[in-house]
Amino acid sequence: MHMDEVEPAAAAGAGEGVELVYEVTTADLTQAIRVRTRATPALRRQRWLMPLLGGLSALLGGSALLSGQPAGSKAVMFLGAGLLLCGLSIFGPRLQARAFAGMLAKAGQTRTVVDGSGISVTTQRYSSRMHWTAQPVYAETDDVFVTLDIAKRAASMTVLPKRGVRHPEDVDRLRALLDANLERI
Incomplete structure (x- = not known):
């Protein structure tokens, strides 16, 4: 048709x-994903859980590095994982929308x-x-x-x-x- x-x-x-x-643009889809995250119960929990766990992990890793404890690789891993979780909680909807860019272009x-x-x-x-x-x-x-x-x-x-x-x-x-x-x- x-x-x-x-x-x-x-x-x-x-x-x-x-x-x-x-x-449909990636900006449209980013807004829709943010709306869905606020509206869906499971995603609403994820919305506060990811930054909380990310912040705790970054805090643990950062404090271990600053205290000079010998297990530096674990501290770096905790710090990196924490920063990653915090970043995903902020930029996740935009990254998800960009993942669909090819499909949107084909549509x-x-x-x-x-x-x-x-x-x-x-x-x-x-x-x-x-x-x-x-x-x-x-x-x-x-x-x-x-x-x-x-x-x-x-x-x-x-x-x-x-x-x-x-x-x-x-x-x-x-x-x-x-x-x-x-x-x-």
Whole structure:
């Protein structure tokens, strides 16, 4: 299917839909990963646990080095592991998003229609249709809407960049559709 063709089934739905046309960027995905980390219980624990363990490890390693204890290699290992954990807690979402850069480039332009029955996503490589129950919650940042499945260990999310709407008032219409069908977090 070409990007400018519209499937009647995808365009149909309860209420008038909002169409977005965009290419997902690593910045969009970074925001979505941060939202998912705050929203998912297991990832929320990881969000505070990694810096805590990293800080403790760096503190142990640093204090062992400063005290001049003979086991210097273990102290360096603790210090390095601590700094790594702290760095991952800060830069992890950006690194994860960059890991998907190749896949995002291959997907190319994305056309998404959000209507009363759910979300239809079409790229150059795939097409999918999700009902509201597949990702029952959403969050909003300054630049994107993110729909999520926050069930235990779920990784399912859809990124809807606001720059993809055709008209500025469509952002409000999209928010209204999401509010009517999903729980806002």
